[in-house]
Amino acid sequence: MKNYFNVIWAIVYKDVISEFRSKETVSSIIIFTILVFVIFNFTFEPGASYINEISPGILWVAYIFSSILGLNRTFLPERENNCISGLMLSPIDRGAIYLAKMIGNMVFIFIVVGLSLPVFTVFYNINIFLFLPKLILIFFLSIAGISGLGTALSAMAVNTRTREIMLPILLFPIMVPVILASVKTTSGILEGKTLEEITSWIKLVIAFDIIFIVVSYLTFEYLIEE
Amino acid sequence: MLNKYFYRLYLFLLGVTFVTIEASLYYIFILSPVEETMGIIQKIFYFHVASAWLSFFSFFIVFISSIIFLWKKEKIWDIVAHSSAEIGIIFCTIVLITGPIWARPIWNAWWSWDARLTTTLVLWMIYMAYIFIRPFTENEVKGAKASAVFGIIGFIDVPIVYMSIRWWRTIHPQAVIASKKGGLDPVMLKTLIISIIGFTFLYLSVIILNVSIDLIKDELENKK
Numbered sequence A: 001m002k003n004y005f006n007v008i009w010a011i012v013y014k015d016v017i018s019e020f021r022s023k024e025t026v027s028s029i030i031i032f033t034i035l036v037f038v039i040f041n042f043t044f045e046p047g048a049s050y051i052n053e054i055s056p057g058i059l060w061v062a063y064i065f066s067s068i069l070g071l072n073r074t075f076l077p078e079r080e081n082n083c084i085s086g087l088m089l090s091p092i093d094r095g096a097i098y099l100a101k102m103i104g105n106m107v108f109i110f111i112v113v114g115l116s117l118p119v120f121t122v123f124y125n126i127n128i129f130l131f132l133p134k135l136i137l138i139f140f141l142s143i144a145g146i147s148g149l150g151t152a153l154s155a156m157a158v159n160t161r162t163r164e165i166m167l168p169i170l171l172f173p174i175m176v177p178v179i180l181a182s183v184k185t186t187s188g189i190l191e192g193k194t195l196e197e198i199t200s201w202i203k204l205v206i207a208f209d210i211i212f213i214v215v216s217y218l219t220f221e222y223l224i225e226e
Numbered sequence B: 001m002l003n004k005y006f007y008r009l010y011l012f013l014l015g016v017t018f019v020t021i022e023a024s025l026y027y028i029f030i031l032s033p034v035e036e037t038m039g040i041i042q043k044i045f046y047f048h049v050a051s052a053w054l055s056f057f058s059f060f061i062v063f064i065s066s067i068i069f070l071w072k073k074e075k076i077w078d079i080v081a082h083s084s085a086e087i088g089i090i091f092c093t094i095v096l097i098t099g100p101i102w103a104r105p106i107w108n109a110w111w112s113w114d115a116r117l118t119t120t121l122v123l124w125m126i127y128m129a130y131i132f133i134r135p136f137t138e139n140e141v142k143g144a145k146a147s148a149v150f151g152i153i154g155f156i157d158v159p160i161v162y163m164s165i166r167w168w169r170t171i172h173p174q175a176v177i178a179s180k181k182g183g184l185d186p187v188m189l190k191t192l193i194i195s196i197i198g199f200t201f202l203y204l205s206v207i208i209l210n211v212s213i214d215l216i217k218d219e220l221e222n223k224k
Helices: A002-022 A025-042 A049-072 A076-080 A084-091 A096-124 A127-158 A161-192 A193-223 B002-031 B040-072 B077-109 B115-136 B140-171 B186-222
Strands: none
Touching: A002 A025, A002 A096, A002 B186, A025 A049, A025 A096, A025 B186, A049 A096, A049 A127, A049 A161, A049 B002, A049 B140, A096 A127, A096 B002, A127 A161, A127 A193, A127 B140, A161 A193, A161 B115, A161 B140, A193 B140, B040 B077, B040 B115, B040 B140, B040 B186, B077 B115, B077 B186, B115 B140
8 A cells, every 4th residue: 555655656756856847837837827817808898897706717717728738748748758658567556647647737737726826816806815725625626626537538638649639628528517616616705605605516526526536547547558 | 140130130120210200200290289389399399309318328328338348348349339429429419409499489599508408518519529539549449448438437427517507507597498297298298209219219220230330341441
C-alpha cells in the first residue's frame, strides 16, 4: 500500500517539477482564463446590475474551457517522448498512473484558480475572498470531477488524429451535471446561502466524482494498453 | 455459414417488421381517433415516442455490448455496440426533429429547455462523440477499446444528467409539458404499443443487417 502511494507521488512529483521548469501549461491556461474574463465583459453594459447573477457562470465557463488546455496536455509529453512505454513497462498498477495524472491535473487547475481568482475579484467587483472556505470545498469537488473524468478522456483523445478538438467533444456532454452544479453552488454561496441550502447540488457532485473516478480507474487500463 | 444464418434471420425479421409497421400505420392514420385539442398534429406522437424508446434501447445495447467487449475481447461485441449506436443516433435525431415539429403549434415554441428535452439533446451529443472516436483513432484496436469505455461512461452519465437538469428546472419553474399519461384513449394506447413493437422489429432487422455488413467488411479487411 505504501508502495502504491509512492508510485503516485513519484509521478505527480515528476509532472509538477517538469511543469514548474517549463511553465508551458499553467502560464498559457492563466492567460486564457483572464482572456475569457475580459471577453465576457463585453457582453454586458458597464455597471449593469445583473452582473452578480451571471458572474458565477462566467467564472465556470472560463475554468472549464481553460482546464481543457491542461487536460489535453496530460498524455501529450508522455507520448511525444514515448515515455508512456516506460510507464507501461514499469511494474506498477495502471490505476496508480491514472490517479497520479488526475492529481497532477487537479494541482495545475488549482494553481490557475488561485492565481486568477484575484483578477476576477477585481474585474467583476465581487469579493470572492469573503466566502473562501466554502468556495474551496466547492472548487475542490468540481475540479476533482473535471480532472477525474478529463484524465481518462484525455487518454482516449490523445490517440485520435484531431486530439485537441476531440477532448471537449467527449468531455463537455458528460460533464453537464458538474457544470450545472458548479455554477449553482457558486452562485448560491455568493448570494450568502449556507451549505445546507445547496446540499442537493453538493451531493450531486460528490456522486458524480465517485462514480466517474471509480469507472475511469477501472477502465483506464484499456485506454492506455497497446 | 454465419452469414447464411444471419441472412435467414434478417429475412424473417424484415417480414415481421413489414407487417407490424404496416399495421401501426393503419392504426395511426385510420383507426386511432384525432385528438380533440391538438388535432392531427398529435399523430406525430406515435412516431416520436417509438423513436425515443428505440434510441434509449439501442444505447442500452451499446452499454451492455461495451461491457462484454472489454470483458471477453471478442470483436463481435464491438461491432454490435457500434451498429447499435449508429441506429440509436438516427432515432435520437428523429426524436429531436419530431419533437419541435409537434411543439411549435402546441407550445408555441420550437424548443423549451425542459428536463426531458435537455437530456435528450445531451444524450444525442454523447453518442455523436461516441461515433467520432473510432474513425479518428489512429489504431483500430485502441479505437475499439476507447469507444467501449466511452459507451459505458456515456450511459452511466444519462441518469445523472437527467437528475441534475430536473433540479435545475425546479429552481426555474416553467409552464410545462402537457402530461402524456393518463386519459389516453384505449385505441391510442393500442396504436402506440403497436408502433413501438413495429419500430423495435425495425431496429432488430437493421442491426442484423448492419452487423453482418460490418462482419463482411472485417473479413475483407483480413483477406487483403
